[in-house]
Amino acid sequence: MARKQSIAQKKSFPGPEDIFRAEFPNGLTVLARSNFNSPSISINGYQASGAIFESDEKLGLADFVASCLMRGTQTRTFDAIYNELESVGANMGFDSGVHKTNFGGRALAEDLPLMLRLLAESLSTPAFPESEVEKLRAQLLTGLAIRAQDTSDMAGLIFDKMLYADHPYGRPGDGFVETIQDISRRDLEEFHRLHFGPKGMVISIVGAIEPEKANDEVARALMGWQAEGQTEAPALPPLKAIKKAVKQHHHIAGKSQSDIVIGMVGPRRKDAEFVAASLGNTILGQFGMMGRIGDVVREKSGLAYYAYSSLSSGIGPGSWEVNAGVNPKNVQKAVDLIEKELRRFVKGGVTKDELADSQANYVGRLPLSLESNGGVASALVNIQRYDLGLDYYQRYESMVRSVTRDEVLQAARKYIDPDRLVIATAGP
Amino acid sequence: MTSKVIQTILKNGLKVMLKEIHTSPIISSWVWYRVGSKDEVTGKTGISHWTEHMQFKGTKKFPARILDRAISREGGTWNAFTYLDWTTYFETMPAEKIDLALKLEADRMAKSIFTEKEVTSERTVIIAEREGHENEPLFRLGEAVQQAGFRVHPYHHEVIGDMADLLTITRDDLFKHYRTYYIPNNAVLAVAGDFEAKLMLKRIKEYFEKIPAGRAAPRLKRVEPEQVGEMRLSVEGPGETNYLQVAYRFPSATNADFFPLAVLDSLLAGPSNLNMFGGGISNKTSRLYRALVDKEYAVSASGGASVTIDPFLYSFILTIHPKRRPEETLAALDEELKKVQEEPVSEGEIARATKQARAIFAYGSENITNQAFWMGFAEMFATYDWFTNYLNKLAKITPQDVQRVAREYFRPARRIVGSYIAKGAEG
Numbered sequence: 114m115a116r117k118q119s120i121a122q123k124k125s126f127p128g129p130e131d132i133f134r135a136e137f138p139n140g141l142t143v144l145a146r147s148n149f150n151s152p153s154i155s156i157n158g159y160q161a162s163g164a165i166f167e168s169d170e171k172l173g174l175a176d177f178v179a180s181c182l183m184r185g186t187q188t189r190t191f192d193a194i195y196n197e198l199e200s201v202g203a204n205m206g207f208d209s210g211v212h213k214t215n216f217g218g219r220a221l222a223e224d225l226p227l228m229l230r231l232l233a234e235s236l237s238t239p240a241f242p243e244s245e246v247e248k249l250r251a252q253l254l255t256g257l258a259i260r261a262q263d264t265s266d267m268a269g270l271i272f273d274k275m276l277y278a279d280h281p282y283g284r285p286g287d288g289f290v291e292t293i294q295d296i297s298r299r300d301l302e303e304f305h306r307l308h309f310g311p312k313g314m315v316i317s318i319v320g321a322i323e324p325e326k327a328n329d330e331v332a333r334a335l336m337g338w339q340a341e342g343q344t345e346a347p348a349l350p351p352l353k354a355i356k357k358a359v360k361q362h363h364h365i366a367g368k369s370q371s372d373i374v375i376g377m378v379g380p381r382r383k384d385a386e387f388v389a390a391s392l393g394n395t396i397l398g399q400f401g402m403m404g405r406i407g408d409v410v411r412e413k414s415g416l417a418y419y420a421y422s423s424l425s426s427g428i429g430p431g432s433w434e435v436n437a438g439v440n441p442k443n444v445q446k447a448v449d450l451i452e453k454e455l456r457r458f459v460k461g462g463v464t465k466d467e468l469a470d471s472q473a474n475y476v477g478r479l480p481l482s483l484e485s486n487g488g489v490a491s492a493l494v495n496i497q498r499y500d501l502g503l504d505y506y507q508r509y510e511s512m513v514r515s516v517t518r519d520e521v522l523q524a525a526r527k528y529i530d531p532d533r534l535v536i537a538t539a540g541p
Numbered sequence: 542m543t544s545k546v547i548q549t550i551l552k553n554g555l556k557v558m559l560k561e562i563h564t565s566p567i568i569s570s571w572v573w574y575r576v577g578s579k580d581e582v583t584g585k586t587g588i589s590h591w592t593e594h595m596q597f598k599g600t601k602k603f604p605a606r607i608l609d610r611a612i613s614r615e616g617g618t619w620n621a622f623t624y625l626d627w628t629t630y631f632e633t634m635p636a637e638k639i640d641l642a643l644k645l646e647a648d649r650m651a652k653s654i655f656t657e658k659e660v661t662s663e664r665t666v667i668i669a670e671r672e673g674h675e676n677e678p679l680f681r682l683g684e685a686v687q688q689a690g691f692r693v694h695p696y697h698h699e700v701i702g703d704m705a706d707l708l709t710i711t712r713d714d715l716f717k718h719y720r721t722y723y724i725p726n727n728a729v730l731a732v733a734g735d736f737e738a739k740l741m742l743k744r745i746k747e748y749f750e751k752i753p754a755g756r757a758a759p760r761l762k763r764v765e766p767e768q769v770g771e772m773r774l775s776v777e778g779p780g781e782t783n784y785l786q787v788a789y790r791f792p793s794a795t796n797a798d799f800f801p802l803a804v805l806d807s808l809l810a811g812p813s814n815l816n817m818f819g820g821g822i823s824n825k826t827s828r829l830y831r832a833l834v835d836k837e838y839a840v841s842a843s844g845g846a847s848v849t850i851d852p853f854l855y856s857f858i859l860t861i862h863p864k865r866r867p868e869e870t871l872a873a874l875d876e877e878l879k880k881v882q883e884e885p886v887s888e889g890e891i892a893r894a895t896k897q898a899r900a901i902f903a904y905g906s907e908n909i910t911n912q913a914f915w916m917g918f919a920e921m922f923a924t925y926d927w928f929t930n931y932l933n934k935l936a937k938i939t940p941q942d943v944q945r946v947a948r949e950y951f952r953p954a955r956r957i958v959g960s961y962i963a964k965g966a967e968g
Contacts (some may be wrong), residue, residue: 114614150564150907151907152903153904153907191825192825192826192831192835195823195825195826196826198822198823199811199826199827199893199897200826200893200896200897201896201897201900202812202897202898202899202901203822203900204820204821206823220900221899223905237914251840251862251863252840254863255840255860255862257781257865258780258781258863261780261966262782265678270872331715345766346554365966366779366966368671368676369672369676370672370673370675370676400610401606401609401612401613402597402606402609408606411666412605412662414663415661415662415663415665416665416666416669417669418667418670418673419673438669438673440669441589470610470613470614473614473615473616474614474615474616475616476616477616477617477635477638478616478617478618479616480616480635481567481616481618481910484564484907484908484909485907485908486907488937490700
């Protein structure tokens with residue numbers, strides 16, 4: 114049995130005393146923390162370019178560029194890059210969001226210099242070889258053909274389009290068949306020239322290495338990177354308000370299950386009510402077997418294998434949505450049940466016990482989310498991305514516990530209007 | 542920071558495995574039952590998985606919707622999985638809260654209720670789960686290939702079960718299945734994390750040792766006859782994308798050939814990641830990626846085997862390139878298989894596969910849940926030594942070993958070739 118005082122102690126969560134942080138003159142921020150419990154290291158971070166820079170005609174461009182970064186650089190072929198990585202059992206990859214190009218990877222600690230060299234090369238000198246671009250294009254187009262058949266992807270896609278009308282968040286990051294076909298090698302090069310650079314870039318390294326040593330390795334690989342042309346991201350346009358409930362169904366033939374997405378705009382990550390909304394969301398559609406939504410749609414009605422709510426909050430306006438997969442004949446029934454739960458949620462809020470449970474869950478699961486190197490590396494990046502403060506995880510418990518029922522109710526009422534829901538379904 | 546694994550068998554036959562790991566204030570507890578879809582007869586397929594669902598419906602002491610909340614309240618993570626050979630339940634909790642998980646697992650080992658009402662409501666949940674799978678072309682193809690591969694052995698059906706049986710299995714069927722297989726002498730309890738083993742064992746005895754042993758669980762002994770000649774099948778469905786699944790007969794995990802085959806798998810398709818938590822690595826320099834994806838026969842290529850008690854299948858899954866016909870992609874795959882059969886691979890390639898496996902093991906060891914997982918998992922098809930000796934065994938493989946197993950196992954006469962033929966967006 115666990116001793117009263119656990120042997121591992123409450124190893125202090127990452128904080129100012131053990132998070133190393135440095136800024137390079139070229140605008141790159143380095144975060145590092147050591148963990149010698151396993152012989153591996155994790156890398157996480159982002160670079161300040163994303164789909165926000167795309168035109169409607171070239172949707173998917175940022176994603177296409179991110180997918181090209183490791184397909185050949187000025188000094189190494191696609192095969193050579195992956196040969197170095199895979200030969201040592203390391204992994205690295207890029208993907209693009211609206212605001213950032215994210216990267217992540219891991220390796221045995223001895224292979225950190227190799228990882229950083231390849232990361233730097235991929236970011237600063239991608240070559241966009243013609244043959245690789247064309248191979249990748251065929252793969253991306255196949256991805257879109259598969260997406261077109263996926264009820265969950267398509268419900269999500271039309272949901273975003275309705276929720277964020279004429280806004281960068283309403284456009285699919287992987288584009289459309291016609292836009293992917295329309296992107297030229299020159300577009301890729303140009304996008305890279307204008308939007309890639311160390312300014313605003315963040316990298317975190319966690320694992321079996323002293324932080325200062327990790328910093329030296331990053332400096333060796335990336336301190337010299339300069340990008341004259343790197344442009345600032347445009348501001349996000351204002352979001353059009355949803356004035357009345359909107360509904361759309363996307364037909365996909367031959368499917369045995371339909372997907373439902375119901376939701377509304379949610380808070381930004383930095384908004385004051387984010388934590389209250391997040392705790393409320395847990396009660397609504399996460400806690401135990403998917404919270405109240407799971408209880409009604411799955412447990413009591415047996416309509417779905419999955420029915421849950423989620424809050425995704427980032428730099429701009431987030432989304433607060435409920436997802437469920439049901440038999441096509443039960444779509445309306447499930448939609449009605451979910452609507453009813455949302456009404457109950459904004460009318461009566463949450464109970465004292467529900468809030469206490471949700472708070473205890475947040476506090477209790479923190480050690481688990483910070484257990485692996487990858488978990489800590491991404492936590493450090495979030496500290497930087499959302500300006501949370503280096504002591505964020507040490508303040509976390511008191512911050513979570515200080516949220517009141519009233520704050521949860523206010524947050525719910527601010528965002529959820531059951532008469533103005535966006536409802537997307539996809540299926541036969 | 543970690544200690545050796547302590548193994549003991551309680552008076553009622555429950556095997557207990559304990560490993561102290563003091564890197565984080567977390568404990569992960571897993572109960573494994575030796576029951577899975579291979580213990581199911583026609584008419585009752587899917588019953589093991591459904592029983593797993595029913596195990597979340599409560600006991601007298603922990604009624605439905607109380608127990609999940611109790612675990613979540615403490616910040617725990619929990620889940621369950623059913624597979625061909627086994628069913629497992631785990632909780633990972635803050636160290637000082639693990640007692641709750643142990644009490645819960647001890648209680649539901651014998652005292653779940655399975656009310657008629659809960660069975661009725663769960664029937665449609667499981668049907669919805671199956672319908673969700675049926676949306677996926679690769680599920681439909683995989684199900685057809687598996688069924689073709691096993692005419693006699695009960696590996697012939699998917700874990701989720703056939704729709705016909707999901708419609709007809711009764712509460713009493715489920716309860717009988719539960720009482721037959723959920724007995725301490727058919728289970729393994731594996732706990733890893735921040736505890737003192739002596740004290741932990743004492744507590745485990747207190748909770749579990751009073752559960753009475755049951756009669757030895759029955760097993761189906763239906764050996765699959767030797768396959769004589771290649772089998773081909775196709776599944777049609779909506780979409781624009783064609784797929785191929787090429788499945789070869791594969792030995793059980795305890796067969797000595799498993800290890801040279803693991804090396805071969807790594808060279809051909811990239812290293813398989815056996816961890817349940819802690820991801821793997823990419824396969825872009827594997828032989829098949831170079832020969833099939835890079836040469837545009839396929840848009841993606843992967844391969845892997847399940848680790849099983851009885852011989853199962855090794856499958857290559859290929860997403861066919863839009864400009865190719867499935868036969869062209871199959872011919873390109875055959876060409877690569879011929880190479881490993883005709884020319885010995887290099888020592889360097891074997892060393893590379895071993896380093897890849899070492900890295901994947903290191904990633905998995907960052908995570909206490911994954912370390913606890915391995916103890917019981919290995920026990921389901923072999924013993925824990927299988928896991929601890931894995932890297933040493935790989936390191937001893939020679940090019941001749943790899944060539945021999947390539948010739949023996951990757952023969953057309955011992956394979957099933959399944960195609961998913963997309964019939965367009967309107968199906």
